[in-house]
Structure formats: structure tokens, C-alpha cells
Amino acid sequence: MTIHATPMIVERLAAIVGARHVIGPDGDQEPYLVDWRGRYRGTAEAIVKPASTAEVAGVVKLCAELGFAIVPQGGNTGMCGAATPLNGRPNVVLRLDRMNTIRAISRLGDSIAVDAGCILADVQKAAESADRLFPLSLGAEGSCQIGGNLSTNAGGTAVLRYGTARELTLGIEAVLPDGSMLDLMTSLRKDSTGVDLKQLFIGAEGTLGIITGAVLKLFPRPRQRSVALAKAEDIEAVLDLLALARTELGDRLGAFEVMSRGQVEVIAEHVPHVAIPFALDAPWFVLIELVDTLRGIDLSAEMEAMLASAFERGLIGDALVASSEAQAAALWTIRHSVSEGSKRAGYVVSHDSAVPLEHQAEFVRRVEARIAALRPEARIVMHGHLGDGNIHVLAILPGIAADQRETLAPIVSAINRAVDEETAALGGSISAEHGIGIANKERLNHVTAPREMALLRQVKGLLDPRGLMNPGKVLSD
Template structure:
């Protein structure tokens, strides 16, 4: 199969204007967001409908051409980069970007997989509802990618991951057939729930083209604060106190280490840090309520006052306006941008039980510091749901120096994986496996579970055309 043949055939399906051959500018589609993985493609194809996706997939199946599905290309693990020796295309979903319908009464919205997350949030708001998924890349990431990695974000504590936010899916299977279950039903016990196989599968079983997602009543008020703490144990004690006194009003509970905020302050020039960096940890707390007239700021001040009396916090700043609240959130959402500019980032997406988080952080940071004294260790994440991102940043090393950092990354990954497994955790809470973590998955996962994953893959994709080389290693 030559690129010229592929471009000609695919142009007949979607028109030449939406096919980028090797002679065109493919770089935005064959290099991952971090600049770590560089691939090649016979063509980049941009279908506009599910029918066009189906036709492209049928052509690929007939000609033995592999497919790398791609949304906003904002992933952290190389899952959307066309890698390996097989001839393949990038199937880009930008043009599948329609909101199909919304139901205010049914608290549901049906969207194409190429819809940008922020646009789905706006569509929900237009009918006075909330789609709660929120993360730093929400202005460019797409719903299909969010589903394919089972994204989490900053509101999991209250609303859950994408798996919990999904009612129905439309998927183009590896032979081009369309499996459509675009239902908004909250109760349905008619056999296997097949959609769950595609959520978190990273495009290895099929291509998600549409989804029905849950909506919620839109909050009528919120209060946001940043609190300083001396130890992660104090953050967990404060979490228990907040849950007991505030219940479901607790919307987000995010933690950052001082090292993480220092990295942001040094590398994100337009961002102002409105407090001194003199504590070990910083908590971003948000309360929300769907009822009008609730004194959330007063409740938050009361919580922090009690926490101060108990010695759990050393200081706190409660946002006095929406502008100030957004400024505090901007710090949290700048962790990826700041870290990327600080050096070569060896990042982790571990989740451990809440009771084990303090032990996990203590053991991992001590072992990394001993193994690589020059590494800047930064931590951030969703401490309320057990997901802590541990970053080891090697200063002065460019993001594309993966080969030079291979041994260093392997040593640090082993530390994090060993401690995660010892505490009955997961090495990937929300970022997925892709290519970056597939050897790690092979090392820590239950062999029986891996064997059944392979059986599922073989059943759905006997030609092994869907996102080859991702999630499962060739010999795992």
C-alpha cells in the first residue's frame, strides 16, 4: 500500500480537502502533545459523519491498513500517535462535532465524539444544566478521547469519571459495522452492557463516534479556597471533616505540593501566585450547591476555621469573587503546562486507597529522591478520590529526549509501580495506558486479566487494525 493509493481512495470517501498525505503538514497529528512520540501515517483522514467513519474503516479492513483514532491529541501516554511498522492512517474526529440533542427533563445530552469538552459544557449550560467533566485541556480535548481514556478530572469526587457519566454510545467496529446504543435510559437490564468495553479501551476495540452523557442541575453558587498545610495527613483529616460537615456540597478537593506550584510559578509567566510558598502542601477546595441563596463562603470559612483550630491548616485564602476563584483554579489547571517547560517529565497517574495516600506519597518521594537526587519532585492530583500524580522532572532535558531518559524513567517507574502495587492501587487512574505505560501494565497486572483482555481484543479486532501497539504489549 502506497501513500498515493491510500490518499486517492480515502479522498473518494471524505473528499481530498479532508485528507492529508505525507507531503502535507502531518506533524500536528503524528506527534503527541508532549513532543515525546513521533509517528508516520499514510494519511490523516477527517470524516464528518459516522457513515464516513464506517466507510473509511471498511476500506482499511479490506486493505489491511491499521487505524490510529485521534481526538484533540492532548493525551499523556502516546495513545493517539501512529507508531510501529504497520502501514496506518490517523482517523481524526474534529469534524464530528455536532450536539445531536439535549434533554433538560431527562438530564442528558447526545454529542458527536469530536465535540470539544468545553463546547459540551456550554451546550449543557444553554439548557440550564451542567456537564461536570472538567480538566486542564477542556478547551481542546474531545469527548471521544475523554471516553477512550475514561477521563477523570477535578469533579470526580462529586460526579464520577466518564464511565459513570455515560448513558449510551455509538461505535464503529473494526469491520465498519456501527454498534449504536444512543440511549438515555437510566435503567436497562437487557443483557451485557457492551458500551463499557469501549470506555477506557483507547480505540483498540473500535472508534467511538457518538455518546449520550449525563447532565446535572447547574450549581447556583460556589465558594473556592486555597489552604496551606504542613503534611498530607492533615489534608486527609480535613477531607474527612469536610465530608462530615458539608456532604455533597464538597465538589472538588485538589492537592498540590509546594514543588509543583514552584514549577508553575517559574514557567507560566502570565500566572500570579497570590500567596507565599512556605508550606509543604496546598489544597484547592470548592463547594457547590444547586439551591439559590446558600452561604457557601460562610460554610467554607467555618470549615477552615475549625481546621485551623485543630492544627490541620496553617493559613487559607477564600476567594472573594468569581475572578479570584478562577485565578485559583488557573493555578491548578496550569500544572501540565508548567511541568512540561521545566524539563523532562516522568509522570505517573497512580490511584491508591484513601487510607494509604499518605504512606504512598512518603515512600515514593523518599525513594525517588534517593535514586535521582537531581530530580524535582512535584505532586498534584485529586486527593479526594485517591488519585495522586507524582512527577519527577529532570531539569535541562528536552521533552523529546525519551531515548536518553529511558533507563532513568524505567528506574523511577519501577519505584512508583512497586509502591502502588504494594498498596493495592492502580498505575493509571485517568490517563490511560497508550504506549507509554504498556510495559508497566504488563509487569503489574494480573496475568489472567491480561489474558482475557487479549481475548476480547482478538474477538473484536481479529486483524489487529485498531490502534496497534497500544495498551497491550506484543508478548504480555
């Protein structure tokens, strides 16, 4: 198929969305062509910002007619380059910023219908205005968008209690690669009329279609919380602490996050506005949050009793229970600063592994040993959502200049291979919440059974036979 010249695609896109909402090659495209970590950069014939599902459909139909690839992009906060255009193929970056309407809220049905371009924090605020909770919570929640959250099946810090984005979604609206619209915007909690088609698009990273709207689950708002930070001598003690907390506190356990001492040291060194209110004298730090929807229950007393029991059993050496909301927020700020601190510390080779909890200690020890053997100079730090089996293992390589990064490919590949081999051997997943994108597609091939990969390609071929939707992501093409 003949690809028409760039001016024609710009003019025709402008006819759909308005000239103000199309950025051609002569405009400032830079923010849309590079990923958050600055590792992937591409080119685009145009950046287009539709304001409605109908306009998205019009853009997709035009691109299909002219043979242009489409790269859906939300807040562009992803870790794997899934929203970054690639070089070598004419494409259009489709931004959803203008699709930011809260369509409806049902307090009775505990649901909220939103445009895919709504910023996550705005959805949280809208739920709060209805005295409800939308529990998805990420470090990038002030800029990431719901469409991107669903497209990567985002996790975050509340999965232990509420589940991932997949579990928080009741219905979606999507535009398919031919420009037709698929309306699955149901708020039903029960529906056994066949295959749950929305699940095809959640986690697909825009490779099967563009999510334009979603119906999300809401929950009763917690009326109180208690936050604590505890110190532990080894990962086995941390896991025993998790088991104790679940036994004694039940579903009041809202979050159970871990940081290695090295990870907190990185934050202390590189994020000076974050205060570290405790001595870094233990190998592991555990952030625990309890929440309850009832009033009149002393959660701090429950937290202190559990921690006292843990101390008596030798699981923790010390603990700090927040005495105010300000102190609780300060503890969470430390946890949310891991990405910023690590990014400033050097070139980060990060991993998003999840393994069954019974193998978590073995995983931690084995990957640390293998990375240290490969790269003795690497600073190995860890953080993550231990309550749901997801620890992020980071190898930070200091002193790497931007023009040296091409020479890092074999180093990164060797580290990834070591971590992935241990993950697979222990029955885990190489991506718990960040997705595949560009960064992990070759790794996906290495750890996924051939029949499963073949089935994924069959689904892709059925919905997007011309390969126009976000090419080069997830599947190698």
C-alpha cells in the first residue's frame, strides 16, 4: 500500500479533531516521542488528540485507510516503552488527554464510568466526592491515565486488598483497528453470557485496540488507617511477618511493602527533600498499612499488638507506628520515591518479577547472588509489593553516560537472563505490573511456552491483521 505524504495526514487529522489538536513534524513533538526513563525515542508523522470516542474512531479509520500505524499514549509514565513510537514505519501517536470526562458515578452500584484519558488521581478524587474509594494507587497517579492503567494491567500498592486493574474493571469501551467501536460499558457484577471480551484489551498495551472508556469498581471509603514501618534482619523474617499480619489482622491489612536497606539508602542520597526518620541499620524495611471502613476501632492499637507479637517472635528488631496522618504520609513518601531515587543513582536495570510467596526468599537470594557474580560493581537494591509476591529487583550501574548506553546491551541482557531464569524456575512471571512494551518483548519470548506465544499471535492477527496497532510492542514483529 502506498503511504501518503505527511502533510496530507496532518491536514486530514485536523479535519477530524481540529487543527489545534494535531502536532505535525514542525511542531513540538518531543514530549511524545521519548519514554519516561529516556531510553526509547522514535518519530511520528503527527501527534493527534481526539476529544471523543467518535473522533478516536475517525482517526483510526483514517490511519487504516492510509496505512499508518497507531501508537496509543496515555500519560506516558510507563516503564517499558509501550507508548513510545518506533522509527522506520509511518505512524501517528494518539493521545487521550482531552478525553477526561467522569461520565457517571453510582453510589448504589459502587461504580464509576470514565473516559480513558482521565488522570488516575482525578478518578480517585471523583470517587471520594461520592464518599467512595477507587483503590488503584501508583507513584505516577498524578499524571498516569486510566487507559494506560488498564492497558498495562497496573498493580500498585493496594493489590493485596483490592486486586489489579484487571480486577477493578467492570466494563470497557474500545475502538478496534478498523475504526469500529466496541461498547462493553457494563456495570454488572455478574454476567455469564460468554467470553469476557474486555479482558482481551486489559494488559494488551494497545496492540489489539484503543480503550476509550471504562466502568470501574468503587469501594466503601476507609474511615481510618494505621501505618507502620518495621525493621527485619532477613527476607524470611519479613515473610513470617506477613503471615502473622494476615492471621491477626485479616482483611484490614491494606498494604505490605518492602524496601531493602540499599534501596532506602539510594533515596536518602538522591532525593534530599524526602526525610528518612529512622536509622538505616537493618537489611529490610517493611511498610504496613491497616485500613477499616468502620469508625471506633483503634487500628493503631491493633497494629501495635501485632508488632509486639512479631518482636517477641524475633521477626522484627524495631518498629515505628505513625502517630498522625502527616507522619503516615511521610512514610509513604519514602516508598513512593524509589523510582526517582534509583533513576538518579545510575543506569537502572530493573525487573518486575512475581513469584509465589513460598519461593520468595529463595528468589531474593538467588537473583542477588547471580547479579553480583555477573557485575560486582552493580548496586543491587529491592523494593516492592511483597504481599502479592511482586519484588522489583534493581541493578544500578553507576557512572554510565548517555553515549555509553549502546555498549550496555550485553550487560543488560546477561542480568535480565539471570533474573528471568530464576523467575521462571520458581514458577513466576517476568512482568507483574509494568507490562511488556519494547523493553521486555524478547524476554517474553524466552520465558513463554511456544504454544502460548502462537495463540497470542493468532489473536493479534484476528483483530489487527495489518499490524497497525502499536507495532513492535509485546509481540516481536
